[in-house]
Structures are given as C-alpha cells and as structure tokens.
Amino acid sequence: MDPSRSVADLSARGCVSRLRHGNDRTPVPSGFRSGFGFSLLWRGRGGVVGIDRSSRDRIRLTLDQLVLDDVAPERVPRRVRVSLFVDDPLPVPGERVMLTAHLDKPQVPAEPGGFDFRRVAWFEHLGAIGYSRTPVMTIAPPDAGGALALHRLRMRLSVAMKEAIGGQAGAVSSAMMTGDRSGIAEHTNEVMRASNLFHIISISGLHMSMLTGFVYAAIRYLGAMVLGLAGLASSRLHKYAAAAAFLSAASYLWLSGGDVATTRSFIMVAVMLIAIMSDRRAISLRTVAVAAVVILVITPEALVSPGFQMSFAATVALILAAEPWQKIAPRLPWWLKPVTLLLVSSLVASISTSPIAAAHFGRVSHYGVFANLLVVPVIGLVVMPCGAIAAVLAPFGLSDLPLWCMGLGAKWMLVVAEYVANTGGATTLIKAPPHSVLPLMGVGAILVVLSPVYGARQIIARRMVGGMAIIVALIMWDVSKRPDVLISSDGQAVGVMTPEGRAVSRPKGGTFAVSEWLAADGSSNNQVASAAIPYWVDNGGYKKAVLPQELGGVEIYHVIKASFDGKEDSFCQNGSFVIMNRPLELDRVIKGECTVLDSDYLKITGAISLDWRNGSILLDGSNGSGDRSWSGGAEFSAKY
Template identity: 45%
Template sequence: MLGGQGLARVLGFFAWVLRRCEASLLAQRGHLFGWVPVCFAVGIGGYFSLRFEPDLTWLAVVAVAVMLVLFLCRIVPLAVAPFFLGAALIGAGVLIASARAHYVAGPVLEGRYYGPIEGRVLALDQSASGAVRITLADVGLAGRFDPAPTRVRVALHSKIAGHDPKIGQRVMLTGHLSPPPRAVEPGGFDFRRHAWFQRLGAIGYTRSPLVLLQPGQGSLVSRLRQILNTRIRAALPGDAGAVAVTLITGDRSSLPDARVEDLRRANLAHLLAISGLHMGLVSGFVFWLIRLLLSCPSWIALRWPIKKLSAGAALLAAAGYLALSGGAIATERAFIMVTMALIAVMLDQRALTLRAVALAALVVLTLRPEALVSPGFQMSFAATTSLVVVFSLLRGAAVMRLPVVGGALPLLLSSTVAGLATAPIAAAHFNMLSQMGLIANLATVPLMGVFVMPAAVLAVILMPFGLEALPLWAMGLGIEWVLAVAQWIANHPQSVRYVMSPPSVVIPLLSFGVLVVFFWRGCGRWLGVAPAAVALVVWMQGVRPDLLIADQGALVGILTDQGRALSAPRGTGFVAEVWLENDGAPRTQADAAALWPEVIVVGDGRLFTAKGKRATRQLTCRAGDWVVSDQWMQRQLPCYQMDRRALATKGSVAIYDIDTQPQIITDRAISGDRLWSNWPITDP
C-alpha cells in the first residue's frame, strides 16, 4: 500500500495532469468553430446509422436532452463547456436529419407496375448505359396504385421516334416501374435512402415512344437552359459540345458514356461536376473582369470601392450560374463557399478561412443533411479544408513570393493537396485510385482556369448578340485538349489501381484523425495521427464476404483463390459489376462465371443454386445443404432455403467463414427498418 507521501505524489501528479488538460482546452478558445459542423455531422451520421426509425417520443427525449445540455453549458467550468455544446450539436444533428427525412416523405411503389404513366417532366439526365432519363412529377398511374409516387424516373430505351421531352411538358408513356432497389450487398450503397431524399417513389424504363399530352414551357430558367443547350450544340457539335453544355448548364444527357469513363479513370471527372472549381473560376473571372473595367477610368478607381463592387458583381454571377446549372447539391455547396468568400471581401476580411469552410458545411448540412453520406460532399470539403490549412501555413513564406516559383507552386500544391485529400474517399466510394491523376490535373486544370471557363463566360455574355461562336470555338479547343489527356491517361496500363471497399468505420475514423491534426492547437494535434493510422490498418486488413446472394436470388458470388466466381454469365449485370468492384478486382461477368466451381462447401453441407421454375422443382438436397433460388419454392426441403420469398424480407445476404461456422449478415440487419426501407410488413 502507498504511504502518505506516495499518495500525495500520486494525487499531485493527477492534479498536474488535470491542470495541463485544462490549460490545453482553454488554449483552444477561439479556434473551436471548426468543430461545430463536425459535431453536427456526428449527429446526422448517428441518425442514418440507426437500425430503427425513432418515433416522436424518442425525438422528444433528444430535444429535451439538447436543451438541458445547453443550460448546463452556462454553469459548468469554462474549459469543459465546449464538450457540452458539442453534445448539444450532436443531438441537434439527429433532430435535423429526422425532420428532413419526414419532410421529404412520399408514397413509394409497393410492387412492380406495367402500364400507362403520365406526368410533368421535371428533369432530364442520362443513365449509366447512356439512355436519356426523365424525372416526372404530378404522376398518374392506372390501377390500384393510389396515391401514386410523388416522382418517378424513367429511362427511355425506345428505338421508335417519339416526342422529344422538354422540361415543363406533360407526357404519357407505357413503361415498367418498380420500387427503388435495395443495396446489392449488406452495407453497400443504399439506393432506397438516396431515392427517398430525392422523392423518387419508383424507377423504371420504357420501350415505347412518348406522347405529348400538354405543352409546357417550364420555368424561365429551364427555358433559358434549353435555349443555351441548343445554341451551344449548334456552334460546337460533337463531344466537345456535349462537355460544353455540361459545364455551362449542367445537362449531361448528351454526354457519351465512354468520355465520362475516360475522365473518371484519369481522375478528371470532377471537371464535369459544377462544383467548387467551376463556381470559383466563373466568379473569379467575373470579379477580375469587372475590377479591370472599373479601374480603367481613373475617376471611378479613385472614388468608388471597386473591389467591393466587383465582389458584388461576382456574387450575382455565381447566383446566376447556380440557377442556370440546375441547382444540384454540389453546385449549391460551391455557391455557399463562394458566397462566404465574396462577402468576406466586401467586409474587408480574409476571403477564405477555416471558419468560412465550417460555416459553409454547417449551412449545407442544415439544408440537406443527407449530403453527409454522399461522396461529393465528403470530397469537396476534404479538398477545401486541406487547401485552406496548407495555404494558411504557407502564407507569407518567402518561396511563394518568388516570380517563377510563386506562380507555379500554388498550382502544384493545389493539385497535390486536393488529390491526396480526396484520394481515400474516392477509393472508398469508387474502388479506384487514379495513379496518374496528378499528371492529368496538372495538364488540364490550369487550362480550365485561364481558357475554358473564361471562354464560357464570354460566350454566355455575347450570346444575346449572336456572337457566341468565337468564344465557344476557343472553349472547344480547350475541351478537346482535356478529353485527349483523359483518353491518353485512361488507356495507359498503369492509369488506375483497384482497391477493396473498406469497412464502414474507416472513413469516419480517418476523417476524425485528420480533423484533429488540422483543428487542434498545440502539440496535442499529433494525437490525431493515431486514429487515422488505425483507419488505414483496418482498411488494409478488411475482408470481403465469402458468399454473396442477390436480394432476389438471381445471382450468387463465391470468393475463390482466383477471385469471385459468379453463378451466371449474364443477367443482373449491375449487381455483378458492383460485387466485383467492391472486391477490388473488376472483370467481366462472363469471366467471373467461368470460375464457378462444381462443388461449394458451406459448413457441413453444400451450396446449390436453382434458376427458373423447372430447376427449382427438380431440386433435391439433404439436411445441412444450402439452396438459393430465384423462385418462390412451393415445398419445404430438409435443407436451408433462401428462395425469393425468404429474401424478400432479408434483402441481399453476405456470409463469412463458410467453411467452418457460417456467419450470415443480411441487408435488413444492416440497414434496419427505416422510413425508406420498404420491407414487407410481415414475413410471407
């Protein structure tokens, strides 16, 4: 036992530790705003990770707890008050996410539908296969589906010439609809949740032509977008024109899928999304142009605040670009960031700081909490935060003031820092690392800034006078260069490296570690390296399921020494593609099917697959065997059955350790019973 003197030393040591911790916490005062959106995001992420939908009582308890914690913030010691405020923000994130989920609620199709579909064209885009898709609002369906979904999205596969849809028109077609699909594997991308927040109650396709029921012009902005699209394509045909339309109006419906894949493999796909780069280039060019014009007359330059006036003009241009491009989530996020920077210029403050980034993130998460789980949000703020931190450290550095290095170094640093910051997130979501992405960005991004986007702005300004041909021609030259670089990089044998999907804990843990390094003041910031390193280790040691079963039993994938083998060489191609990509070893479905073994051992039995009614009727098995069928089996066999009926209540299935003690994980167990789940009420 400790004597009196030893006990005093121990107590003294703990008192010293507490004093140091308190001093460290007090040193963070004035630098804690960056943690506000982080805590808010933790609450939003917590809501989405729940396995049940919180009811009104549960939410009321959270609301009372938030108010109680806010009250305690006023009476607890100053050093620990931020922890209470952080807890309140976490609770507020849960409440905001729940409110948003209920606000966007709408009917979801309960089964398959084939028949007439009519509605007002709300949006036009392009599917992964290259087909034009229309999103319909004010939907009408025949039969028992009442109320009809608020919105439906239909891919147009018709080869018969029909009506060319325009936004605002009311059209009718005959097509197939089904509820938004479930995750292709447990823990995978939940398209039902994505569709819920887009208010999509059904998706489908049609092979019949469209019929115009009622002409409509849509809003003024949509009509202006259509006019711009027509004028741009007339002056700039081909792939360059399709990219120009995408950059100016955000319309991807005419963009070839092969070009998109080239840009993705070269890590240049961000050039197509109207986000921070484009919004910054447009507003920056307008700011420079207006300031140049106002500074030419000396009597204006000496009497008027031309810098602030230029910032105001740039803000108006950014707002116009937001409306013109369709107001996508990425564009809204970029507009908020640009607005923060331009308002700071008007108030004679630093244009871009961590406070501005944090405020922009808080605004985006408040308006659209669902953006947190999107790769666009994660990559955008990862890149922006990293750039602000790095350039803040280099502010005033002598090397940045050198005539040559000072001009080239920011460009090199921007591409390098943004690439490193977004690489883990891109790899986690898309299972692909672009190994030559830095080269591609250095060869194209400067051209976008000094040539392509300024030409786009001039084309839009001159279009009312019929003089857009020359700037669009110049814009096309720059786009052709970008596409050529993307194609060369994409065809290079070392262009990409495929990686396995990480466990769900990796990105949050990695982000937390990096944010500690960025936000914390003092030597304690380096403690953030530990969770970031743990996240990378967990990723590298992650394992993929030994066996995967699609949610309707039409496809099974077994992990072999040569890679994942599939039970069918065609059909359910999207599921097969995602499984193979998540393994980090993409190949064609036919090649994967060629690996399918004759005998598959699962525990004490064997696995059998039966596709079609005849194969299902003829199937026999013994106790301990496993059977997967895409049909509703009418008889009870002695083996473990996973037919379409059972999978309807489970969703896709992942099985680990199939040789010893099989561990079964279902989509329903991971995603839970949520507003957007659309599971059958009872087991069949």
C-alpha cells in the same frame, strides 16, 4: 421478423409459407407513396421535370403529377424516373407525356452495407424507377410561365452550345456551364474517371471559384485602370467587384440547374464573397464552417455524399496550405510562382481527396495529379472565362468566337483524359472499406492538421493520436474481409469468394448486383469472366458449389427456373443452402437439414451475405438499413 431467430428455423416450410402469405410484397417505405412491390407494366401520364443520362448511357426522364392507369391514387408515387430505350426526339421540361414503362420500387442495396439507393430516392421523392421501350408521346404542351420555363430556357442554351461546339467537346462544355450532362457518352465519363478529371464535368466549387474569380479580378483590374486614368481612387472597389461576382455566381447557379452539388458550391463561394463585402477575412476555416452549416441545414443528406466530403476536404486542405505558401512564395522567381502554385494546389487537393474517392469509387488514379496539372489551368484560363464571355455576348449574336475557344479547351481536356486513361497502370481497383474506416480516417486527419496550438507537447500528442488513427484505419481497410457468399435480392445470382476472385453462378442474371459485388471486391472482372472461374458445377436445372473445408465444406445449390425434379433429399444434406429465383411450392415437403432461400424469402431479407467465422455462420440481409424512413423496416441478421 425476429432477427434473433435462427436461419434453420426460418427456412422451415411453415415459415416460408407464412412469409409468402403475409408478405407477398416487400414492405414499402411510407415516404414513397408507392405500392410497387413487383415489376409492373405501367401505362400512364406525367409531367417532365428532368432529363439526364444513366450510368448505362440511357436517357432518363423524371416525371411528376402522375396519372397511372389501373392504379389507385394512394399507390401512385410522387415521382418516377424512366430510362428510355428509344432514340425518338426528347420532350422538353414541362410537357405532359404518355408512355408505357416497366416500374419497380427503388432497389435495395446489392449487398448488406452496400450503397442504398433508396436513401437517395427518398430525398428526391422518387417512388419508382424503371424503363420504357416504347415511344414517348406528348399530350400537352408546357405551361408558358413558371419555374420550368426557366429550365426550358436553360436546356435551349445547352442545345445551342452543343450544336455550336459539336461532339463530346460540346457536351462537356454544356455540362460545365449548364449542368446538362445528357449529351456525355459513358465512354467519356469512364476516361474522365480513370484520369481523375471527372470532377471537372460536375459543376463544383472549382467552377464556381474560377467563374467568380474571373469576374472579381476582371472588374477589379478594369475598374482600377479606369479610375487610374481618370485620376480617381476608390477604397470600395473590391466590394463592388465582390458584389458583381456574387451576381455572376447566382446567375451561374440558375444556369446550371441548381442541383445539390451546385447549390453547395454556390453557398461556399457566396459566404466568401459576403465576407469580402463585410470586411471579413474571406479565406478562413470559419468561412468554411459557416458554409458547411448552411449546406447541412438545407440538405442534411449531403453529409454522406462523396461530393460534399471531397469538396470540403479539398477546401480545408488548400486553406491550410495557404499560410506556408505565403512564406515560400516571396523567395521564388516571378515566373516560377504560377507553376509552383499550380503544382502545390493540385498535390494538396489530390492528397486530401484521394482516400475519400478511393473509398467511394473503389479506384485510385495514379496519374491524376499529372492530368490535373495539364487540364485545370486550361479550364481556369480558357474554358470558364470564354463561357462567361459567351453568356454576355450571346444576346448580341457574338458568342461564336468565345464558344470556339471554349471548345478548344474542352477538346484539350478530352485528349489528356484519353491519353492518361489509356496509359498502362493508370488506375488501381481496390476493395470497399468497412464503414468505420472513412470516419476514423477523417478524425485522424482533423487531429493532424487542425489541432489547437497550445504548446509543443499538445501539438505532438494530438498529431500522434491523429496519425495513429489514420494508420489504424488503413490497416482495417487492408485486412477487411469481403463476404464469403453473396446472394442477389431476386435470387438470380450467387457469388462465392475464391482465391481467383468471386465466382458467380451465372454469366447473366442479377447483372446490377453482380457488378456492384465485383466493384466492391476491387475486381476488374465482369460477370462473364467471373462466371468462367471453374468453381460451379452445372447440372442442368441447377448449379452446385462446394465451399472449402475452412468454411465448413457446405454445399450451395442455385436452382434457376426449374423444379427440384425429385432431388429434394439429395439437396438437403449436411446443412446445405438452396437458393431459388422462384417461390417454393406450398405443398413441397423437403426432408433433411438445409436452408432454403426462395424468392419470397429474399423479398423479406433483400440481398444476403453469408460468412463463416469462428465456427458460426453469419447471415445478413440488406432489405433494412435500420428503422429509417426510406428502408421500411429493421435490420435483418441471424447467427447459427
């Protein structure tokens, strides 16, 4: 498709017909080995390689080594992920299972420039996603050995921990120790996000540093005590402690499943421990740079992930704050130092990560520092040490007491999260920023805090430029304009921006896309509330909306599973837009000036945004995100 062609040309009947005949399926990215261009009822077999929980609180299975009935081998995806709507006992990793599921390709972005799940799926080798409403049948037991045997052991440890502690405290404790988050309910996830404690559920540098710090300090102090009682001394004790901490970090990496975030945390901690063993400075920006390079070589896709950005932003900020703290700490009373250090570290980490979290997740947690002050010490002093002790004592059957203590810490965290989340004004929803805001803000922050020190003038000049860059980024964020009209990729929903918020054409249909739109708008409405905004006029088989005069007064018709009923000429007047969730009949001739966007057309463009600017209508499609391996095509856009 030529992006320079006008929408009016593309909406002609002949072009729509060619789109239908020539592209009856959306192009499939070559990296997926998948031919699914439509919802397919699939019957087949596969091996279970992963179990987790979706954002809609559904258990999901990741399957590989697939055999699909009535599907050619060249069209079989490498992996699929299926959400389960049944509560039957779950299979274990490594089992061969059989099930019936509805599968489709990974979804295109809900709007142009939105989050592209296809990129994530491409790196995870997911060729299709879907759901199943039928029981999962085991047809072959798992192999006795192999990597999945260790995974099954990890899952058994997770189940044992959940049962020993019980409830959501057990699920959270298991997630922090084994990385298995399948037992955490969506309500728990939501209150943890609202209280800015969600990072504690995900195994991160915080957990790695707490665990390795505990092991390092314990071995060093215990070793010094033993050597002192024996009248001996060792200048290499800190290296032995670092080696033991390194082994504990590696064990924790295996126990947690070794996903991308945990691997990133392990690399960061491992570089610091190796620096100690090599008589190098452990806490320095050079160490952080080495860890970043290693991580990006192994997983380059991590660069655009919020976990990578927030981890390194917090680490760099804490390292930079260490030197001023060392100057202030000697002047404080001994009893005030721990409290002040906790307050300062939480404040520094929150300031450095809050803009990134706000840009990615669309919310600001106002009481996050307070919640972290109450919870992080308990995690560091109770939960993680008790988890490590339980792991050591478990082979001897003595893990009950440390697990009980660990559960108390997890329950405290949940109580704090629930209280903070339910406090009035705990969070503020904000709109999604333009893509240029976060990089510009990052460059500005680098110039402010990392400018080389050559003299007073250079410091002032660089930091002034960095500060201006941050201010410009914030202004761009504030004045940025959300799309005037958004159309889902399946034609099931249309949303028009109004002074009362985005008015959606239907209270149901296109649910995922609508939820993404409202989140990016910074709106607290759900789809039902957005559909209740008095903007669309219901005419039975179709909905009609008239844009304000500053947007040209254009009429928009959303036709839903109904024929035109002879209203073609009345629809196509004055450059109106007609959106259909079904294909336009090939023999249908529409007279007049209008743009018809039927389901076949939307398969080519993906979700569409319409903007009226400077007397022109800008149309963007989300089905391509440039010529990339996961997008399968070039960007679609037009102006007329």
